[in-house]
Amino acid sequence: MLDKIxxxxxxxxxxxxxxxxxxxxxxxxxxxxLATVATFFLVVVNIDQLATRWTREVQVVAYLQKPPxxxxxxxxxxxxxxxxxxxxxxxxxxxxxxxxxxxxxxxxAGLLDGVNQKLLPASFELGLRPxxxxxxxxxxxxxQLEHTLDVDDLHYGQKWLKRFNDFAKMLKFVGVIxxxxxxxxxxxxxxxxxxxxLYARRDELEIMALVGATMRFIKIPFMLEGAIQGLIxxxxxxxxxxxxxxxxxxxxxxxxxxxxxxxxxxxxxxxQQIILVLAGVVLGVLGSLSSLRRFVRI
Amino acid sequence: MIQFYNVSKKYSGDxxxxxxxxxxxVGKGEFLYITGASxxxxxxxxxxxxxxxxxxxxxxxxxxxxxxxxxxxQIPFLRRKIxxxxxxxxxxxxxxxxxxxxxxxxAQGKKRYEVSKKVYQVLKEVGLEHRLQRKPLELSGGxxxxxxxxxxLVVDPLILLADEPSGNLDQTVTFExxxxxxxxxxxxxxxxxxxxxxxxxxxxxxxxLTLDQGVLVGxxxxxxx
Numbered sequence: 001m002l003d004k005i006x007x008x009x010x011x012x013x014x015x016x017x018x019x020x021x022x023x024x025x026x027x028x029x030x031x032x033x034l035a036t037v038a039t040f041f042l043v044v045v046n047i048d049q050l051a052t053r054w055t056r057e058v059q060v061v062a063y064l065q066k067p068p069x070x071x072x073x074x075x076x077x078x079x080x081x082x083x084x085x086x087x088x089x090x091x092x093x094x095x096x097x098x099x100x101x102x103x104x105x106x107x108x109a110g111l112l113d114g115v116n117q118k119l120l121p122a123s124f125e126l127g128l129r130p131x132x133x134x135x136x137x138x139x140x141x142x143x144q145l146e147h148t149l150d151v152d153d154l155h156y157g158q159k160w161l162k163r164f165n166d167f168a169k170m171l172k173f174v175g176v177i178x179x180x181x182x183x184x185x186x187x188x189x190x191x192x193x194x195x196x197x198l199y200a201r202r203d204e205l206e207i208m209a210l211v212g213a214t215m216r217f218i219k220i221p222f223m224l225e226g227a228i229q230g231l232i233x234x235x236x237x238x239x240x241x242x243x244x245x246x247x248x249x250x251x252x253x254x255x256x257x258x259x260x261x262x263x264x265x266x267x268x269x270x271x272q273q274i275i276l277v278l279a280g281v282v283l284g285v286l287g288s289l290s291s292l293r294r295f296v297r298i
Numbered sequence: 299m300i301q302f303y304n305v306s307k308k309y310s311g312d313x314x315x316x317x318x319x320x321x322x323x324v325g326k327g328e329f330l331y332i333t334g335a336s337x338x339x340x341x342x343x344x345x346x347x348x349x350x351x352x353x354x355x356x357x358x359x360x361x362x363x364x365x366x367x368x369x370x371x372q373i374p375f376l377r378r379k380i381x382x383x384x385x386x387x388x389x390x391x392x393x394x395x396x397x398x399x400x401x402x403x404x405a406q407g408k409k410r411y412e413v414s415k416k417v418y419q420v421l422k423e424v425g426l427e428h429r430l431q432r433k434p435l436e437l438s439g440g441x442x443x444x445x446x447x448x449x450x451l452v453v454d455p456l457i458l459l460a461d462e463p464s465g466n467l468d469q470t471v472t473f474e475x476x477x478x479x480x481x482x483x484x485x486x487x488x489x490x491x492x493x494x495x496x497x498x499x500x501x502x503x504x505x506x507l508t509l510d511q512g513v514l515v516g517x518x519x520x521x522x523x
Binding site for chain 2: 003004007018019203204206207208209210211212213214215217
């Protein structure tokens with residue numbers, strides 16, 4: 001048994017050495033195909049991550065007709081916190097609002113000298129739980145707010161949120177469709193490249209069958225060869241991916257999507273990297289198998 | 299050893315059958331020529347014997363096994379009893395002489411030490427033991443054919459089939475090759491040699507089957523047999 005395994009591995013390696021051009025073509029095709037799919041995956045994952053981050057900023061600001069009495073503030077805050085949709089409650093008093101405004105004006109803050117500190121309204125800023133950071137969640141919160149507070153005005157970026165929700169849905173939809181097409185395309189190209197390499201070696205397959213080799217004996221070295229090529233292709237795709245991540249993905253996302261400065265783009269996790277390399281192995285074996293079916297006839 | 303009963307073979311798309319209603323018996327250890335013009339059905343007859351083609355009608359028995367409707371997974375085991383030699387040698391150009399011959403034994407799952415011993419022995423027999431590490435293209439046509447014969451003989455076949463083995467060789471080399479077939483035959487291997495070279499039979503008289511447009515039109519044995 002060991003003798004056989006050793007023979008199959010040696011044969012696979014020897015075949016690769018004997019056909020260096022064909023072998024490199026298969027490896028490169030697999031590497032490029034896998035890297036393309038993985039790059040696309042990274043773009044989608046990062047945009048999704050960015051989107052999640054943006055939604056964190058989804059909040060409802062309720063401007064009050066008059067500030068609550070100091071002794072009621074704690075009770076009011078607790079009541080707002082008790083809403084199932086609400087994650088955080090921040091009370092912005094009239095003086096805090098003025099301070100923020102001054103800070104915003106920066107060097108022009110002097111314009112506000114002598115202005116009544118109570119000019120700006122007090123407000124509650126409500127952060128929402130992730131599951132409710134959508135139109136419906138906001139609508140529910142608003143309805144409850146109107147029953148709880150004397151609200152003068154509400155701010156919640158409704159149009160922006162709707163547009164964003166639509167965009168996120170479309171992104172996922174397009175992601176699944178395009179990712180599926182890319183994967184199919186990659187499979188097709190890899191399988192055809194392997195078919196070409198086998199076509200160049202059809203004499204060998206014919207002679208093997210002629211001297212009484214069984215199907216298994218013919219197929220195993222080719223499948224092993226596919227697996228080795230897939231492994232190398234998978235590792236190479238990881239290199240391509242790292243390079244494209246550094247030079248293409250991060251640069252273009254940073255410029256197009258205006259990522260916040262503290263936003264770190266995501267790369268594949270260790271598990272995902274292992275899956276990528278294993279996908280290469282599976283691709284190699286399946287590509288070989290599907291092509292062999294066509295060329296090996298006993 | 300080999301029996302054909304009313305065997306016909308018609309390729310799809312062809313108007314006429316390549317082999318028609320062939321009935322024939324070949325005894326164990328026989329040596330026979332199959333002659334006829336191009337397209338007479340010689341190659342088809344040989345291809346049916348190593349199950350590269352299935353007969354359209356009739357039965358073929360080899361060593362008491364009916365191979366007319368043989369299952370695909372049994373074919374490799376049938377081929378291990380049969381050595382085949384072709385006009386164009388069918389050697390793997392990227393492999394050495396040793397590897398080409400060893401290939402036949404490796405395909406049968408033989409152990410490494412058995413392979414090397416047997417390969418060296420058979421290459422010595424065909425006079426190529428000094429060319430072990432050469433690639434086929436570095437050899438002459440006659441030497442390449444001897445490698446092909448070594449590959450066919452290394453498995454100790456019951457039957458040796460040769461399809462125009464001397465088609466690309468000059469007469470001296472052809473006679474050397476014929477000598478190898480005779481020696482294999484003397485050890486008990488049944489030899490079927492398809493050829494249209496009548497000089498072979500004149501120099502090495504044996505039973506001759508003549509095919510014409512797929513029909514067996516002659517079966518002559520030399521007078522001394």
